[in-house]
Amino acid sequence: DSGVTQTPKHLITATGQRVTLRCSPRSGDLSVYWYQQSLDQGLQFLIHYYNGEERAKGNILERFSAQQFPDLHSELNLSSLELGDSALYFCASSAGQGAWSFFGQGTRLTVV
Amino acid sequence: AQTVTQSQPEMSVQEAETVTLSCTYDTSESDYYLFWYKQPPSRQMILVIRQEAYKQQNATENRFSVNFQKAAKSFSLKISDSQLGDAAMYFCGTIQGAQKLVFGQGTRLTINP
Numbered sequence: 068d069s070g071v072t073q074t075p076k077h078l079i080t081a082t083g084q085r086v087t088l089r090c091s092p093r094s095g096d097l098s099v100y101w102y103q104q105s106l107d108q109g110l111q112f113l114i115h116y117y118n119g120e121e122r123a124k125g126n127i128l129e130r131f132s133a134q135q136f137p138d139l140h141s142e143l144n145l146s147s148l149e150l151g152d153s154a155l156y157f158c159a160s161s162a163g164q165g166a167w168s169f170f171g172q173g174t175r176l177t178v179v
Numbered sequence: 180a181q182t183v184t185q186s187q188p189e190m191s192v193q194e195a196e197t198v199t200l201s202c203t204y205d206t207s208e209s210d211y212y213l214f215w216y217k218q219p220p221s222r223q224m225i226l227v228i229r230q231e232a233y234k235q236q237n238a239t240e241n242r243f244s245v246n247f248q249k250a251a252k253s254f255s256l257k258i259s260d261s262q263l264g265d266a267a268m269y270f271c272g273t274i275q276g277a278q279k280l281v282f283g284q285g286t287r288l289t290i291n292p
Contacts, residue, residue, distance in 0.1 A: 100280060109270065112279040123279045155222060168280055170224035
C-alpha cells in the first residue's frame with residue numbers, strides 16, 4: 068500500500084459526459100501529480116500541484132482541469148469526454164523536490 | 180526539454196540470471212534525480228530505486244542496482260538473481276526542480292522459468 072488513495076478504481080461513462088477523479092496523497096505530502104496512461108503506453112504527465120498551487124502543466128487538454136484543496140486532496144476533472152480519453156489515470160504524491168513519488172492504484176476510465 | 184529514452188522495448192532473462200535494462204536521458208540541469216519504476220500486470224506503479232545526480236556512488240536496493248554514468252547521461256538498471264515476480268514493465272524517469280516526473284516508454288521484462 069503506497070498510502071496514496073484514488074477513487075473510483077473503475078469508471079465507465081458515455082462520450083460527452085464529465086467525470087471527476089479524486090486523489091488523497093500520503094499524509095504530509097504536499098505535491099500531487101496526475102498522469103495519463105493509455106493502453107500499452109508510457110505515462111504522460113498532465114499536471115502538478117504543490118500545496119494548493121499549480122506548479123507545472125504537461126500535455127493536458129483544455130477539456131481537463133485539476134485543483135488541489137486546502138486538505139491537500141486533489142481532483143482531476145475531465146469533460147466532454149471522447150473515446151480516446153479512455154485510459155488509466157494515476158495520481159502520485161511526494162514530500163518535495165527529489166523525494167520519492169508514490170503512486171495510487173489508478174482510476175481506469177472507459178468512455179463508451 | 181527533458182527526454183528519457185529506453186531503447187529496449189522488450190527483454191527476457193532466465194530465472195536466477197542477471198539482466199540489465201538501459202536508459203538514457205537528456206537534461207541541461209546540474210541537479211536532478213533519476214528513478215526506476217516497475218509496473219506489474221496489476222498496473223500498480225512501484226518505485227524500485229532512485230539516484231541523486233550529485234552522488235557518484237551507484238544506488239543499490241537488494242537485488243536491484245543502477246549504473247549511473249553522468250557524463251554519458253546513462254542510468255541502467257541491473258536485476259540480479261531474477262525472479263518470476265520481477266516480470267513487469269520497467270519505466271525509467273527523471274525529475275528536475277520538483278516540476279514533473281518524465282518517463283521513458285518502458286521495457287517489458289519477461290522472466291523465463
